[in-house]
Amino acid sequence: MAYDIPPDLAGMNLLEIAEQVQARKLPPVDTWKPESTSDSRMRIAADGTWYHDGSPVTRPAMVRAFASLLWRDPADGQHYLVTPHYRQTIEVEDAAFIATDMRDDDGALAFRLNTDELVIAGPDNPLRAEGDPDAPSIYLAVRHGCEAKLDRSTWMQLAEFALERGGDDLAVTSQGETFSLRPSA
Structure with a gap:
């Protein structure tokens, strides 16, 4: 086939x-060490669909923007959305x-x-x-x-x-x- x-x-x-x-400019989330943490109320389903408060995020540009802020803690496997001063947990199903x-x-x-x-x-x-x-x-x-x-x-x-x-x-x-x-x- x-x-x-x-x-x-x-x-x-x-x-x-x-x-x-190489041209893709991504934020250096791995160098940011914010002290404040909260829950983003977001989830990435196993099929790749992003959700916020249970509703799908339907704007591809928003998904790309959020995806550029993703970081996974190597110690516990938790995913975060990270900015220089704040990080929020995000549930990732797979x-x-x-x-x-x-x-x-x-x-x-x-x-x-x-x-x-x-x-x-x-x-x-x-x-x-x-x-x-x-x-x-x-x-x-x-x-x-x-x-x-x-x-x-x-x-x-x-x-x-x-x-x-x-x-x-x-x-x-x-x-x-x-x-x-x-x-x-």
């Missing part, structure tokens, strides 16, 4: 994708982002997220497999401890890519790093 990459990603080579990634598309170019795997960001898998953004070995969930490190879960169609693209490459283990290589698509025992 062939997959047609959307033109905006399909028309880009690895250098152009890397330039897009992963903070969803990977909705994939492209292979020149030995690198690029993923589009549900926030229209591009992430290139590699040493700084590893892939990991979790769950049932027969139907694993694949996660991509995005930034600040946050991850993207590959949606079903993107997981299928990645699995087909791995199978085309052959080998005994179901694995992929991106930017010189090899990632197993099988959960560790």
